[in-house]
Amino acid sequence: MQENGHWTREQWERACRGDAAVWDRLFRRYQLPLFVWVRELVRSEEDALDVVQETFARAVRYVDRLRDPERVGPWLFGIARQRCADLLRRRGHHPEGPDPSEEEVGCDLTAAPDPGPSPDEWLIRREDEERFFRALAGLPESQRAVLVLHCLEDxxxxxxxxxxEVPVGTVKSRLHHARRRLRAECGEPGWEVERKDEKRT
Structure with a gap:
């Protein structure tokens, strides 16, 4: 597996043949990111562990359907999202309907953000970590999912x-609104959640 977590075509072919070493590297690369993201959605560590286990089991079963080995990470998260949806339906929980404003596609996310610490710097400041995750937990489910995938999982x-399974414009809008809400909740008027590559013009 490459450092960026992608598979090469040769690694995918080995995975299709059941190569244990390839699957072990994939598991070690994505086990924790999947768990963190799923836990944010299902709000249960026990259920999150079950979903992650089911995700890898289904990945092994359907790996031959993966069309682009370089997209193995998004493919795994897509499987996990489906497992989360099934779990929430079994609980009798209906996914939150999107805020109408989230469907806007005209938000300009390429403009230079306000100066402030990056997500990594925010988490390194241990005194702020609890405040950050408390604010993150308060976001609507749809915004929280986008923010974690983009800013923390890259x-x-x-x-x-x-x-x-939503338009790119919807993702942009949800990310835009999530950033604004986090900034307000964290009480940092100059702080913005961003990725370093978004500073480029």
Whole structure:
């Protein structure tokens, strides 16, 4: 597996043949990110562990259907999203309907953000970590999912759209609103959640 977590075609072929070493590296690379993201959605560590286990089991079963080995990360998260949806339906929980404003596609996310610490710097400041995750937990489910995938897991907007099965414009808008709400909740008027590559013009 490459450092960025992608598979090469040769690694995918080995995975299709059941190569244990390839699957072990994939598991070690994505086990924790999947668990963190799923836990944010299902709000239960026990259920999150079950979903992650089911996700890898289904990945092994259907790996031959993966069309692009370089997209193995988004593919895994897409499987996990489906497992989360099934779990929430069994609980009798209906996914939150989107805020109408989230469907706007005209938000300009390329403009230079306000100066402030990056997500990594925010988490390194231990005194702020609890406040950050408390604010994150207060976001609507749809916004929380996008923010974690983009800013903490570093997926592109296009990959997130595939994972969540929504238009890219909707992803942009949800991310925009999530950033604004987090900034307000954290009480940092100059703080913005961003990825370093978004500072480029």
């Amino acid at each position: 997926f592109s907007l296009e990959d997130i759209a595939r994972i969540l």
